[in-house]
Amino acid sequence: MSLPILFALLLGGFVLLLVTADYLIRGAAALARKWGVPKLLVGLTIVAFGTSAPELAVSVDAVLEGQPDVALANIIGSNIANVLLILGVPALIFGAIGVTTPGLRRNAIVAFAATVLLIGLSWDGLVILRDGLILLAVLILYLLWLYRDARKPEIADPQIAELTDFEEMEAMPHSWLRIAGMILIGVIGLPLGGVMIVKGGMGVAYAAGVPPAVVGLTLFALGTSLPELAASVISAARGHAEVAIGNVLGSNLFNILAVGGIASMVGDIPVTQQFFTVEFWLMLGTTGLLALLIFMRTKLNRFIGFAMLAGYAGYIYWLARLTLG
Template structure:
């Protein structure tokens, strides 16, 4: 397979991922409206899970194919991109007001999840099936807490589409995401092999940014519409889902072993998660903080490319 074919597969895969995620989010949100779920819960759960479906498809496929560095690099890289670029770009366009529960519960939980991942990798650079089960159990508890805090609200803009139509297009979206994930992994691993690049680098850059496009589009659009709960809920919810559920499922199917550089990337994720959480507790994310977030990501991207 030559470079052009590999690059074409990545582009085609991303198209399927983005369009599939768009269908998923649109119809999942419609179902949520019919059920009367509050915006912050929609952001933390349905929208976050929907926009993270590309990461799930890519990481699970990569794990099954033995491309472990892409599975972990994709998740860690996506989380860094979500927090620094997705939240940063949203804040640059429209000052964000973080939900109190998100700041007190969900954002700290995302830091704990990253720390736990680092602990699992610290010993033997492997996520075992037992550790995968721990991640999935914690995910179930977090999801329970999020849904327990859901408020039923009267929707002033009722969903007019039928439940049957919503479910049908939701399933079409999922199918497109799964196909896109398989095509993207094939193209990315081939490109890495042709260019002599490590799978960790490909996972942290090309694949991570590509699979985070749904989060970027969703949060920026939500910020422009003033839907702060959905914008930030999407970022934090996606980061929780990525580590606890995606890596949990991936490692349960096939234990994941990574290079030592994955520890450095995880440590960086922990640091930026904690630092920007402390900053946003004192000051709502505005253009200044958003710009700092984006510049932090650019600096780290330069580092991982040059290392």
Template sequence: MHLFMFMAGLISLVAGANLLVRGASKLALSFGISPLVVGLTIVALGTSAPEIAVSVASVLEGKSDMAVGNVVGSNIFNVLFILGLSALIVPMVVHRQLIRQEVPIMFGVSLLMAMMALDGLFQMWESLMLVLLLVAYTSFLVVQSRRESALAKALAQGGDELETELQAPVPGAWDAKLPVQLALMGVGLVFLVLGSDWLVSAAVVFAKALGVSDVVIALTIVAAGTSMPEVATSITAALKGERDIAVGNVVGSNIFNILGCLGLSGLVAGSAGLVVAPSLLAFDIWVMLAVALACLPMFITGGEIARWEGGVFAGYYVAYVAYLILAAQEHAALGTFSTVMLSFVVPLTLITLVVSVVRRRA
């Protein structure tokens, strides 16, 4: 019964996110907002909606450590697994705007989250700060888009028809009307609320049955489950050769997970704040920060993620999950596994990345 509830919750989250993204995107385009801004804001928020729904539901059920664990686990999953798998399909060439703006912002908000977590509690004022930063970031993107549109119009010559990026819905399309768009968003939100409740309830039961903590379940099963919209979007984009979308979806979602998901969850928690589990503070938050940092040299120097780098990312995610399972069970192989990773695998990877960066710059 609980397995069925978990699967139903996962399906409901994916369906709800898709409906919300479709309705919100069509609504935004109807009002003349560019697809770039829609992708970095509404679509990113839509694919992060399952994380938001699950984290808020966790807070309401008194599981605030699951809320934080879900954000951390989802961001690790997005970079290591989704980007890694996408790069294995086709090398990820990254757009200049993502290199110069969004990737540094992703690392910056990850660093800010780590600093806020040092005292073991996300206080209400810190959560409010995150939400305000989200509003400021979204406003900045809108203003930036309008400036670019104004510049494009200024460069238009002699009455030539100007091709803009705005792609308003086709008038005859079934989702071109405002009531339909609002209905899609409303139904999507309902599915998200129901799905998050079922998923969290089933995950708590699984944690107790397996003898592992709620945080471990949040970092693995729940994080991967709520990241299914990002998986579907990035893999589909990679298969179609739309590599900017594949990378931008992950980067944008990570920014929204921290600023929106964590911020809103903290506001719902109120004066009690969000408790940061000791295990998160000791290990997982720093893994999240490390994988965000790992994106900087590859993107900035080469503007791409090669297939072998994608394989390394995916392999590290498998190793990360294996470590969590071994640690949760206090397995005898944990010491050997940690020694091999820290003494051989990680240093060898760092050396290889440094050599790759030097070659690219040369």
């Protein structure tokens, strides 16, 4: 295929992925409510998993297409971008993002622990079915923990509140026909968007002589993180910037535990040696830095936002120099 066609395939895949992921979440959530499933269970399963639907579609398809290293690169790249870019932008624009919201400390600890777990499971150079089962088991334990806390009226966790507030989503379907249509669009469009992104991105990578893992760390990671970026900027503009931190922690958790778990159950994922040189430690460092800021109750001001964005720009520049010489 020519480069224009490959770029069109890539861009069209991102648009299709983001639109159909939203359709699938709203349709599935509406269906569950029609069947009488409690809001809390719907929020902690369908809505929570939906936040990582783009990463899941791309990572699973990468494994199926014979590019398993791209799956792990997408997870790592998305988590790095979530902290440095997704939080850096609203912090730089609006400043003073609070970190004292209830539940943030707990979620920061779990996100850091999940990052350590992923690195540990990758230490032998391969993430396999057994590792995927471990990641999913940890995810289930975490969701049970959230479920237990959510049932206690004295605990006010905005992360849980947001997950269970899905009925406020725009154009939430109510009729059986609309619900079925949205689910069908999501079920068909989500994997199709993943296929288009992987095929288009890999084609561009081969044409430009860029290693597939680098594409996963940058292009795929940025594209699948667009919903989080939009959500964080909108939240900050509405005066609820602290919600962005909870979203990032939740997204990073699900990227590791859900996306990593499911992708490694589809096929074995080899771990590129470069990940042990830079990427794993950058992901661990950024997650640890965010956790430290939360525990120190240090607001994300414009200086910190600028430092985050500068750090991300420096990382992308380093990758470009390393790849292109």
